[in-house]
Amino acid sequence: MGLLFRGIVWFSVYVLLVLLPLALAMLGDPIAAARPWSLEFAVAGGFIAYAIIAFEFALVSRLRAASEPFGTDSLLQFHAQMGVAGMLFLLLHVLLLLPHAASASMFNPFAGGVAARSGALAFWALLILGVTSAGRSRLRLRYETWQWVHASAALLVGGSALVHILAVGHYASRTALRVILIVYALAFVALLLRYRIIRPLRLARLPWEVVSNTDVGGDTRSLVVRPVDHPGLRFQPGQFVWLATGARPLTAQQHPITIASSAEPDEAHHIELAIKAFGDWSGNVVPQLHAGARVWLDGPYGALTPDRFPGQGFVLIAGGIGITPMLSILRTMRDRDDVRPVVLIYAANRPERMVFRDELTALQSELNLRIVLVYESPPPDWRGEQGLVTTELLRRHLPKQYKRFQYFVCGPAQMMDLLEDELLEVGVPAAQICTERFNMG
Numbered sequence: 001m002g003l004l005f006r007g008i009v010w011f012s013v014y015v016l017l018v019l020l021p022l023a024l025a026m027l028g029d030p031i032a033a034a035r036p037w038s039l040e041f042a043v044a045g046g047f048i049a050y051a052i053i054a055f056e057f058a059l060v061s062r063l064r065a066a067s068e069p070f071g072t073d074s075l076l077q078f079h080a081q082m083g084v085a086g087m088l089f090l091l092l093h094v095l096l097l098l099p100h101a102a103s104a105s106m107f108n109p110f111a112g113g114v115a116a117r118s119g120a121l122a123f124w125a126l127l128i129l130g131v132t133s134a135g136r137s138r139l140r141l142r143y144e145t146w147q148w149v150h151a152s153a154a155l156l157v158g159g160s161a162l163v164h165i166l167a168v169g170h171y172a173s174r175t176a177l178r179v180i181l182i183v184y185a186l187a188f189v190a191l192l193l194r195y196r197i198i199r200p201l202r203l204a205r206l207p208w209e210v211v212s213n214t215d216v217g218g219d220t221r222s223l224v225v226r227p228v229d230h231p232g233l234r235f236q237p238g239q240f241v242w243l244a245t246g247a248r249p250l251t252a253q254q255h256p257i258t259i260a261s262s263a264e265p266d267e268a269h270h271i272e273l274a275i276k277a278f279g280d281w282s283g284n285v286v287p288q289l290h291a292g293a294r295v296w297l298d299g300p301y302g303a304l305t306p307d308r309f310p311g312q313g314f315v316l317i318a319g320g321i322g323i324t325p326m327l328s329i330l331r332t333m334r335d336r337d338d339v340r341p342v343v344l345i346y347a348a349n350r351p352e353r354m355v356f357r358d359e360l361t362a363l364q365s366e367l368n369l370r371i372v373l374v375y376e377s378p379p380p381d382w383r384g385e386q387g388l389v390t391t392e393l394l395r396r397h398l399p400k401q402y403k404r405f406q407y408f409v410c411g412p413a414q415m416m417d418l419l420e421d422e423l424l425e426v427g428v429p430a431a432q433i434c435t436e437r438f439n440m441g
């Protein structure tokens with residue numbers, strides 16, 4: 001089945017699941033007492049909000065079959081957008097209920113019956129979820145703290161929303177609807193168990209060992225790992241793994257890291273990961289991973305790969321450590337004797353922040369490759385491109401046939417947002433732009 005077709009099927013299933021509770025409420029036998037339209041709309045908003053929230057986790061729970069057609073980056077953005085949509089439906093639910101509520105105590109999770117308390121709890125938990133997600137950097141929350149708050153608040157929202165709907169009854173007194181709502185909750189629990197318990201246990205049986213850990217400049221470590229008593233990993237150039245470090249996979253910290261190696265395996269099935277120091281884990285834990293240390297790799301994931309999006313030629317645009325997928329793509333092209341033309345636009349703050357520059361320069365003699373280096377703060381004697389990657393810069397360097405090329409863009413979120421607009425502005429068809437953000441959440 002083609003990726004596009006699979007994407008359409010998964011998206012249709014998702015929309016169906018989101019609308020199913022509402023459809024079951026609307027299509028059942030009419031409920032005797034007529035109610036004001038605002039109350040009916042409030043209930044409709046509530047059903048949609050519940051269904052959206054129930055499937056939020058499914059979007060980010062590393063279900064490979066479902067994520068493959070879209071890519072992790074797009075799914076993460078969709079997860080965030082649907083989170084906002086869920087919140088808006090819940091807000092609509094609350095606002096339309098206000099005129100019918102007995103008093104402002106509808107917001108008090110300690111007052112009233114089960115239905116009122118659980119509804120208020122879901123409301124406040126969703127508010128916490130929204131505020132901590134939208135304002136994570138302003139609140140200066142550590143990623144791990146935020147992740148913990150996010151997961152706990154999400155559990156609380158889903159759980160109390162279910163109790164609320166079941167306790168209110170009315171439409172939810174119908175068996176079919178009750179069953180569907182409970183099945184959604186059970187599906188969520190099953191995915192959580194798979195994610196937290198089953199997947200780590202499976203990883204434990206497939207350990208990897210650090211072969212070398214080298215400083216390659218620009219605050220970056222090159223970590224080479226080898227599979228221990230298993231055949232390793234088959235991946236496509238540009239894909240990433242979740243690298244778990246710690247005593248055991250059940251408790252290990254996991255971080256998404258792109259495979260920098262060629263997808264054509266060497267005999268020992270070594271894999272290279274290039275990791276730049278950004279925070280606690282990459283700055284303190286990674287440098288301490290000595291040869292022989294045990295790690296686990298969950299993957300591969302991601303769709304930023306020419307194996308899925310082939311083209312007559314490629315334009316690779318990397319910002320900083322966003323060079324890792326491009327390195328994998330170029331190394332793989334070399335090993336496959338791929339002679340298709342490639343333009344690499346590689347932006348970094350200063351020359352010393354750029355990693356693998358010598359290897360990239362050498363690759364120009366083995367591939368049909370042209371490299372454009374861009375420094376934000378160049379040294380005084382630099383005669384090349386400087387500043388940001390702008391539409392003018394793109395126009396100067398894109399090849400003649402640029403509308404037929406495939407584009408891969410990877411780097412920090414701000415750069416990606418700019419580039420997506422700029423590429424469209426210079427006339428690159430949206431379908432030929434594939435992106436990956438290195439910031440999650």
Ligand SMILES: Cc1cc2nc3c(=O)[nH]c(=O)nc-3n(C[C@H](O)[C@H](O)[C@H](O)COP(=O)(O)OP(=O)(O)OC[C@H]3O[C@@H](n4cnc5c(N)ncnc54)[C@H](O)[C@@H]3O)c2cc1C
Nearest residue numbers: 143254255256257258275276279280281282324438439440
């Ligand atoms: C698909 C993908 C591929 C990546 N590939 C590379 C790569 O090849 N090389 C590289 O150096 N970096 C890569 N990154 C970025 C890398 O994952 C983060 O730099 C790293 O997780 C930072 O962790 P920290 O605790 O050191 O820093 P922190 O300061 O805690 O986090 C910095 C940022 O990294 C992200 N992050 C932190 N922890 C996690 C986590 N457990 N799960 C998900 N995101 C997290 C968050 O956006 C956070 O704001 C990639 C990111 C993504 C999404």
